[in-house]
Amino acid sequence: MLSEPRSGRLAAWGNALLAGFVSPDDAVHAIVGDDAVHRVEGLPDEPGPVGLSLALGRLRGLGVTGFRVALPAPGHPLGLSGPPAFNARALEAEEAVVGHGAAYGLVPDVHEVGPAGDRHVRVVWHCLQVRDAPPADVPSLGEAERELAEAMREATAVLSRLDVAGSGPVAEAALDAYRARAEAGAGRDVLAPGYPPRAVRVLELAQRVGLLVSLAYDNGHGGAVSASEMAARGEALRPVERVARRAQVAAYNAYVEERERRGEA
Known part of the structure; x- marks a missing residue:
C-alpha cells in the first residue's frame, strides 16, 4: 500500500x-x-x-x-x-x-x-x-478526500494503541518512522504532469494513510497478548486500508474522469 x-x-x-x-x-x-x-x-x-x-x-x-x-x-x-x-x-x-x-x-x-x-x-x-x-x-476526488480525513484519524488512533501492555514505545517508534518517511517524500512529484492539484493532494494523503496502515501491520505484535486482540486490530485497519486504496484509484483516474466531465473522448 x-x-x-x-x-x-x-x-x-x-x-x-x-x-x-x-x-x-x-x-x-x-x-x-x-x-x-x-x-x-x-x-x-x-x-x-x-x-x-x-x-x-x-x-x-x-x-x-x-x-x-x-x-x-x-x-x-x-x-x-x-x-x-x-x-x-x-x-x-x-x-x-x-x-x-x-x-x-x-x-x-x-x-x-x-x-x-x-x-x-x-x-x-x-x-x-x-x-x-x-x-x-471508485469515488470522486471530493468523496475520497473526505473519507481520507476520517481514515487518517482512525489509522493514527489504531497505531497509538499498538503497545497495549506498556507505555507505547512501539507506537512511538512507528510514528517517528512515519514522520521521517513523510518528510523524505515531501516535494517529490507524486503524479505526472497534467493532473489537477486536488488529485495530487488526494494521492499524497492516501499514501500517508497507507503508510500508517503498513506501520501498524509491521509493528502489529507490539504488546498484543492474544490472537483475538490481533484479529480485532486487523478488523480496525481493513476499512482504513480500503479507503486509502479507493482514494489512490480516484487520484490516478482523475485525468480520465476530467476528460469525461468535459465531454472529451
Missing part, C-alpha cells in the same frame, strides 16, 4: 504522454523506475513482447485515449469492469491498468531475476480485452 503501484506509474505517465505533456522517453523512464525492464505482450497483431514506448504508441493507435487504475483485493473489485478472466488476473496481481476509449487492459507480471546480491526486476504487462463499463467502487 505504501509503495507506488506500477499500474499507477503506467497510468499517470501514460496519460501525460497521450496528452503531450512528456516525451515517450521520459514517460518510459518514469514508468520503469528502479526496475530493469518493462515489456508488453498480447497486443493485437504483435507476435511477441514489445517495449513500452512501442506498446503505448500501439495502444494510442488502437483508440486508447486515457488510462485508469484498478487496485482490487479479495471481495473488493476496485476499479475493475470485467470480464471475469481479466478481473481474476488483476486480482492475482492486485493491480491493473484499464484503457479508456478502447477496450484493452494491462496486468503486470513481476519477476526478480539474477543471483543473490545482483537481483533486478523485470515486468511483463499482459494486454487483455476488458469490458467497456464504469469501474467498480
Whole structure:
C-alpha cells in the first residue's frame, strides 16, 4: 500500500504522454523506475513482447485515449469492469491498468531475476480485452478526500494503541518512522504532469494513510497478548486500508474522469 503501484506509474505517465505533456522517453523512464525492464505482450497483431514506448504508441493507435487504475483485493473489485478472466488476473496481481476509449487492459507480471546480491526486476504487462463499463467502487476526488480525513484519524488512533501492555514505545517508534518517511517524500512529484492539484493532494494523503496502515501491520505484535486482540486490530485497519486504496484509484483516474466531465473522448 505504501509503495507506488506500477499500474499507477503506467497510468499517470501514460496519460501525460497521450496528452503531450512528456516525451515517450521520459514517460518510459518514469514508468520503469528502479526496475530493469518493462515489456508488453498480447497486443493485437504483435507476435511477441514489445517495449513500452512501442506498446503505448500501439495502444494510442488502437483508440486508447486515457488510462485508469484498478487496485482490487479479495471481495473488493476496485476499479475493475470485467470480464471475469481479466478481473481474476488483476486480482492475482492486485493491480491493473484499464484503457479508456478502447477496450484493452494491462496486468503486470513481476519477476526478480539474477543471483543473490545482483537481483533486478523485470515486468511483463499482459494486454487483455476488458469490458467497456464504469469501474467498480471508485469515488470522486471530493468523496475520497473526505473519507481520507476520517481514515487518517482512525489509522493514527489504531497505531497509538499498538503497545497495549506498556507505555507505547512501539507506537512511538512507528510514528517517528512515519514522520521521517513523510518528510523524505515531501516535494517529490507524486503524479505526472497534467493532473489537477486536488488529485495530487488526494494521492499524497492516501499514501500517508497507507503508510500508517503498513506501520501498524509491521509493528502489529507490539504488546498484543492474544490472537483475538490481533484479529480485532486487523478488523480496525481493513476499512482504513480500503479507503486509502479507493482514494489512490480516484487520484490516478482523475485525468480520465476530467476528460469525461468535459465531454472529451
